[in-house]
Amino acid sequence: MTTKYLSSNNFPAASSASPDTLAAELETLLSSDFTGDMYALLAGYQRILADNRQRHQWSAVHKKLETLFKCGKAIPLDGPMIGIPVSIRDSDYFQDTVQHFGKERSKIASIEWMATAWNMTFADTGLWMGKTFEPVSREVAADKTGNNAGILAHYDQKTTRIGRNYFREPAQPDIIQGLGLPVLTSLWNLKPRPKSAAKKLFDGLLLEENLAKEVNIPYSMTGGIFLASPGKSVVPEMNGKEVYQLNYRWP
Structure with missing residues (x-):
């Protein structure tokens, strides 16, 4: 099947x-x-x-x-997507990075340890609500990446997107949960949800049809910008599988 x-x-x-x-x-x-x-x-x-x-x-x-x-x-994405925060994955990259801090801290890379902590704080809060994928010009992509040759070599107006995340204040948050959105707002320079497609937001092109679809997603702040384009997975067990990559390193 x-x-x-x-x-x-x-x-x-x-x-x-x-x-x-x-x-x-x-x-x-x-x-x-x-x-x-x-x-x-x-x-x-x-x-x-x-x-x-x-x-x-x-x-x-x-x-x-x-x-x-x-x-x-793997397919290019357009417009808003409702998100389901399913799991925290203990990627090889994350394990290697954490283990540089010393053997006594390598347990932070444990999927069970991290997942347990997540479940005790944000798992059911609805803090993150999804993402949207919007058109982006080659000039903006060049500016965001410092004219990175690798990124620009794969730029395609039909498939390259600039994306942002949706966030909202959890209902009846406890002390830790209540810190989530303010911290993210400062860290990722979040902005209030747009009310007009004419408003310039993170250098992407907000289409009227996408703004209309956003009405169905309950969020208050947006940001956490990334570039999206077709590529190959960097996860070793994926064997170079074709994916639609989200690149948070540049914008």
Whole structure:
């Protein structure tokens, strides 16, 4: 079983046996967990991963998420997307970075340690609400990246986007949760949600149709700018899979 955006053929297999194994994993996942609504599927996984009492199921859910990532089709995105903060991943990059601080601090890179802390603070607050992807000119991309040759070589008006994140104040936040939005506002230079497409916002082109779609997303502040374009995954186990990359390093 495959869908429009999910197929084992989307993953560059490391061996001839890998496609069949991945196809079987996807078939099992869709048959057992998918009921026709991808949001419901991910929300179900999120509820498990947000519950420290269900820690024994985390490994299996992460495996299912890995299957979805491997089988996903990379396509350019346009306009607003509602987000579901499903999980914190212990990437190899993050582990290596943290371990530079010393052996006694390497435990910070543990997925279980981080996920447990996240669940105790922000997992169910609705602080992050999603992202939007808007057209960006080559001139702006050049300015944002300091004329980075690699970025500009892959610039394409049809697929390159400038993106921003949506945030809102959690309902009835505790002391720690209440600090979230003010800290992010300062750190990422967040701005109030735009009310007009004529307003210049982070150098992207805010289209009227995208602004109209944003009405359905409850958020108050926006920012955390990134550039988005087709590329290859930097995660080792993805085998150079084609993805739609979000680059937060430059803007």
